[in-house]
Amino acid sequence: MNISVGSAVAIEQDAARKQLIAALVRVAGGDRGALRLLYRDTSAKLFAVCMRILHDEGEAEDVLQDVYITVWRRAGTFNPARASPITWLVAIARNRSIDRLRSGTGAKRMQAIDEASAVSDNAPSALAQLESSQEQQRLIDCLSELEPRHAVAVRSAFLEGVTYDELARRMNIPLGTMKSWIRRSLLRLKGCLER
């Protein structure tokens, strides 16, 4: 493990985070130039979030537009002491995408059971590990303590935003079992994260 590269990444992450916080604060004050900066720095990430849930470019573009308009209106509610800026933005993008998915305008696409990719997601590349923040590393460690299929379910639920029903169908297990997997995983994750 190259410590100096790791700490350089950490410093860079911290600078990026501060820059995003500053942009959000200016957006809260009605600064459209700051919104442009925020969009420039975060839209590709949020678009990926929307695309992963909606699997449709047109839908994802609509939702992304809606996300930044929401950000413009709600930037004043962002509290840097309680949330990291990117996580706050990701939460808005996920909520909007999930609402759109549930509203049914996004045609229900039967996703093939994608455990292979979910499993490969489960094992982030060495580079991703190096770049990951402490918080990320902590979550990755705690996920690895779960039974592998449970971890796949949690990760897949989060990234794809699918319901219990859909998740159970995709992984070919009964609904009740899926609910119990997820709930047990949530409690174990919380226990692990607070250890």
Added chain:
Amino acid sequence: MSDEQTTGSSDATLVAGEYVLGVLSAAERGAFEARMAREPALRTEVEYWEQRLGVLASELKPIDPPPQVWTNIQTVLAANGARSGLWQNLLFWRWATIGSAAVAAASLLVLVYVARIPTPNAPLIAKLESTGGQSGFIAAIDSGGAGLTVVPASALDVNQQVLQLWLIAPGDHPRSLGLIEPGRPVHINLPAELMQRVAPQATLAVSIEPQGGSPTGLPTGPVIASGKLTKL
């Protein structure tokens, strides 16, 4: 397993976790959001999970959205800003002068008009509507009639071109009033010879022109917005 036993607080943690994970149905999401509005503790649980699970998103490879998305965002914000700011203030001003002397000076146009309240001449304005029916620009003639202010009501992407403002008096050909900006209010001094043509029923129009403005003295590009001057 002992960790499956649920107490009151772990129930809140669980349902918040399910909400954040995204496994709830539309009805369950709605019910949870309603409950969260009543129980601030749930909001804290949601923030906990958003913060902890949110890092999973860092695994996604960024995808650049098409440029149209940003253009749309600007358009929506500019249109909303104009509607909630400018027009409401205009309407408010109108009612205020009819009904009472209470005038809230909140926008540029209100300030322009305040000077005219005691005079019998109502101020001249034009709402220049774009072809889509949306308000493209709002123009207001100065109280003395020597100039006008043009405020864009929605964002425009004019690329490498410019916007030119035209005055068309009834029976007259278009006369240039100069270049305006797509993203901010512009004040234009009226040439003396045009001042008398600035009257009710004259039309203001905006066309897209090459850099430096129309080379012919008449609109050469598409007219993107127009409207008649009327007394407020």
